[in-house]
Amino acid sequence: MSVEIRLNVRQEAFSLDVDLQLPSPGISCVFGPSGSGKTTLLRALAGLDRHPGGTLTVDGVAWQSKREFVPTHRRAVGYVFQEASLFEHLDVRRNLEYGLRRVAGGQRKVSLDQAVELLDIGRLMQRRPATLSGGERQRVSIARALAVSPRLLLMDEPLAAIDVARKQEILPYLETLHRELAIPVVYVTHSPEEVGRLADHVVLLEAGRASASGDVHELFTRLDLPLALGAEAATIIEATVRGHDDRYHLTHLEFSGGEFVVTRQRLAVGEPVRVRLAARDVSLTLERHHGTSILNILPAVVDGVSHQDESQVTVRLLTGAVPLLARITHKSAEELGIEPGKRLFAQVKGIALLT
Amino acid sequence: MLNSGDLTALLMTLRLALISTLILIVVGTPLAWWLARTRWRLKFLLEALIALPLVLPPTVLGFYLLLALGPDGFLGGAAQAWTGRPLAFTFTGLVIGSVIYSLPFVVQPLQDAFASIGRRPLEVAATLRASPIDRFLTVAVPLARGGFFTAAVLGFAHTMGEFGVVLMIGGNIPGETRVASIAIYDHVESLQYVNAHRLAAILLVLSFVMLITVYALNRRYRVLRA
Numbered sequence: 216m217s218v219e220i221r222l223n224v225r226q227e228a229f230s231l232d233v234d235l236q237l238p239s240p241g242i243s244c245v246f247g248p249s250g251s252g253k254t255t256l257l258r259a260l261a262g263l264d265r266h267p268g269g270t271l272t273v274d275g276v277a278w279q280s281k282r283e284f285v286p287t288h289r290r291a292v293g294y295v296f297q298e299a300s301l302f303e304h305l306d307v308r309r310n311l312e313y314g315l316r317r318v319a320g321g322q323r324k325v326s327l328d329q330a331v332e333l334l335d336i337g338r339l340m341q342r343r344p345a346t347l348s349g350g351e352r353q354r355v356s357i358a359r360a361l362a363v364s365p366r367l368l369l370m371d372e373p374l375a376a377i378d379v380a381r382k383q384e385i386l387p388y389l390e391t392l393h394r395e396l397a398i399p400v401v402y403v404t405h406s407p408e409e410v411g412r413l414a415d416h417v418v419l420l421e422a423g424r425a426s427a428s429g430d431v432h433e434l435f436t437r438l439d440l441p442l443a444l445g446a447e448a449a450t451i452i453e454a455t456v457r458g459h460d461d462r463y464h465l466t467h468l469e470f471s472g473g474e475f476v477v478t479r480q481r482l483a484v485g486e487p488v489r490v491r492l493a494a495r496d497v498s499l500t501l502e503r504h505h506g507t508s509i510l511n512i513l514p515a516v517v518d519g520v521s522h523q524d525e526s527q528v529t530v531r532l533l534t535g536a537v538p539l540l541a542r543i544t545h546k547s548a549e550e551l552g553i554e555p556g557k558r559l560f561a562q563v564k565g566i567a568l569l570t
Numbered sequence: 571m572l573n574s575g576d577l578t579a580l581l582m583t584l585r586l587a588l589i590s591t592l593i594l595i596v597v598g599t600p601l602a603w604w605l606a607r608t609r610w611r612l613k614f615l616l617e618a619l620i621a622l623p624l625v626l627p628p629t630v631l632g633f634y635l636l637l638a639l640g641p642d643g644f645l646g647g648a649a650q651a652w653t654g655r656p657l658a659f660t661f662t663g664l665v666i667g668s669v670i671y672s673l674p675f676v677v678q679p680l681q682d683a684f685a686s687i688g689r690r691p692l693e694v695a696a697t698l699r700a701s702p703i704d705r706f707l708t709v710a711v712p713l714a715r716g717g718f719f720t721a722a723v724l725g726f727a728h729t730m731g732e733f734g735v736v737l738m739i740g741g742n743i744p745g746e747t748r749v750a751s752i753a754i755y756d757h758v759e760s761l762q763y764v765n766a767h768r769l770a771a772i773l774l775v776l777s778f779v780m781l782i783t784v785y786a787l788n789r790r791y792r793v794l795r796a
Contacts, residue, residue: 263693287696288704294697300690304712313708314698363698 218243218367218399222259222269224252224423231255231423237416239274239399244410244431246442247420253403256420257369260401261294262287273367273399291322293365297372299352301344307355308340314363323364325396330358333395334388350381354388361396368392368400374409389413390569407447411435411491412569417442436538438521438531443540448494448529450539451569456482465510472537476510477566489569494529496565497541501551503560511563515539517555520548528553532561576769578745579753583773586661586749587729590668594676594725595718597669602680603706621674631671632738639663639739664740664747668729675724683717684710720784727780730773 216239224231231252237243245253258264260271262278262285271279278285301310315327331337334354344352353373360368373389374382386409392400393413402413410417414431419440427440435442435451442448454470464479468488475490482488503512515532523529528548532539539561543553551559572580601620605613623631639646639657645666646656657663687710695705711718733751740747742756750769757766 261697263696287693288699288701292697294694296690296694298690300694302691302694302709302713304715313695313700317699317704359698 216240216274216399218274218401219270219272220256220260221271222256222266224255224259224266224269229255229423231259233418233420233423233425235418235425235428237399237401237418240397241415242393242400242402242413243416243418244414245401245403245418245420246405246407246410248405250422251420252423253405253420254371255423257294257371257401257403260367260369261292262290263294276366291364291366293360293363293368295353295357295360295368295370295373298376299344299349299356301347301352301356301359303344305344306340307336307342307344307347310344310355311340311359311362314359318363325361325364327362330361333361333391334358348381349377350384353377353381353385357385357388357392361392366398368396368398370400370402372404373402374406375404386412407442407445407449410442411449411451412489432538436531436540438519438529443494443529443531444521444523448540448542450492450494450497452490452492452537452539454488454490456480456484456486456488458484470537472533472535472539473513475563475566477568480568491567491569492539492563493565493567494540494542496563497539498562498564499530499532499541499543499547499551499553500560500562504562507562509562509564511566513539513561513563515559515561517553517557517559519555520553532559534561572768572772573765575744575748576750576753576765579748580750580769580772582661582745582748583730583750586664586668587726590665590672590729591676591722591725593665593669594672595722598673598676598680598721598725602677603684603710605677606681606684620677623671624674628671628732628734629738632667632735635663635667635670635735635739639666658739659741659743659747661746664736664749667735667739668732671732671735672725672728675728676721679717679720679724680714683714683720687713716787719787723780723784727777731777 218237218239220233220235222231222233233256245256247253259266259269265284269279270281277283278290302313305313311327311330334357336351336354336358339347339351339355347355357373374385377385390412404410410431417429417431417434418425419427419434427434432451434440435449437443452470454468454475457467457469457474459466459479465476466480466482468475468477468490513534515534517530518533518538519531521529523542526544527542528545530541530543530548530553532541541561605617636658637643641647641650641656646658650656657666691709691713692705695709700708731751736747736749736752742748742752750773754766754769
């Protein structure tokens with residue numbers, strides 16, 4: 216199953232021309248600077264704007280074709296806007312019920328209780344939107360969109376209007392959605408952090424064109440794309456919990472390219488975890504050092520090198536088949552003789568668990 | 571206190587204002603909704619037309635209405651063919667005149683209220699499966715309720731205060747077209763100041779109370795849009 220999008224929008228100072236196939240289920244992050252057409256794309260998917268000539272198919276159901284345009288209220292869509300946009304004249308419960316009541320019984324797959332529990336908003340039910348904090352409002356708005364049992368969930372920078380602390384409050388709920396809902400999600404953002412935490416699939420949008428579309432692990436480490444060259448460049452790796460070390464209070468993670476050790480986590484053995492390795496936290500050495508405090512040292516092969524700025528380069532490595540980014544200075548690269556095919560060791564200083 | 575003629579005139583005023591207000595809300599709501607949402611380039615022409623009664627001397631409006639509602643007018647003629655009498659100098663004629671005369675007082679606050687909702691809540695409702703008419707009734711109307719209240723009160727109060735148009739198209743038929751403002755004029759003409767005082771005071775107090783309510787509930791409201 217998949218979401219197939221073909222759109223060609225021409226406006227005076229702007230055009231959007233995409234032909235995309237997104238996985239279903241799974242979160243596809245549409246990533247790009249403002250003005251790149253992210254919101255235009257999302258509004259077209261919801262049918263809020265009409266762009267004749269495009270086609271859109273969601274899990275085999277045509278929402279737009281040459282002959283047909285299904286209006287927004289007949290699309291099984293859920294839409295979370297950047298500002299929560301709750302109905303100010305209704306309390307939280309009636310906001311949630313607004314969409315739910317308009318979905319035929321047989322098509323309800325998500326119950327109100329499920330949506331409320333998933334976003335943890337049970338104690339807000341009697342409140343008016345005006346009395347909620349920004350984070351609470353956005354959680355209610357996400358639950359409201361889920362309560363219509365969408366077959367495609369669209370999220371337009373849902374965290375952009377929220378301060379950093381509140382973001383950290385909401386991200387875990389989004390990750391839960393990711394695991395529990397078997398629907399495709401198109402998530403628009405300009406934050407590499409959100410892409411790293413949530414995406415299965417990434418679409419890079421630049422000036423109305425999809426400059427790349429693919430698996431998140433692949434796209435994050437492609438040296439020809441801006442993600443790998445930004446200050447926040449990082450590698451996303453899927454790992455599983457292999458076991459715990461009770462003596463030193465450590466947790467062992469394994470992935471297809473090797474193994475990591477991290478501080479003790481409250482995770483069950485066998486549980487999947489996503490980890491993020493910042494490129495600047497990975498250093499390179501020609502020999503495996505023993506007299507070092509760094510626990511995570513992985514044998515790797517240089518796959519490519521990209522000029523970063525006057526003083527730094529970004530090195531793409533392969534550990535097994537898993538790509539890994541390291542950011543080092545030109546000076547070090549020269550002294551180590553970094554070139555494709557070179558065998559060395561990657562020392563990983565920091566590992567962030569994203570789950 | 572009030573003699574029976576004045577009481578009849580006062581009740582006639584209230585009846586006229588009530589019926590006109592109901593019709594104004596029914597006619598003004600779709601008109602205001604359309605004006606608030608359309609991107610039609612020439613909508614300013616229609617807006618100016620609706621606002622005309624704000625600046626036109628009531629006698630001018632009354633004069634044209636008299637022609638239209640009389641036996642040779644297009645409205646009066648049709649009425650005569652259908653009911654046997656023209657619309658001029660009837661209560662129905664007064665209602666038609668009042669609706670036109672008070673239209674801007676109802677359409678403008680409603681249009682402002684609908685415009686200030688913005689498109690977003692209606693788009694949200696569409697993504698929550700609400701059809702266009704459903705969105706209008708369950709989102710636009712409740713969110714614009716302040717505008718409805720203002721429109722109703724101003725429409726009512728403005729119709730109550732009508733004089734020139736009534737004089738031109740209604741005349742002064744007791745129990746049919748003789749409203750309070752006309753009765754006051756009659757009393758003054760015949761130097762019956764005591765009777766004029768009583769009716770005038772009642773209208774003054776009623777109007778003031780209504781406007782106080784509107785301004786208290788909606789301090790941002792302006793009668794005339796700049």
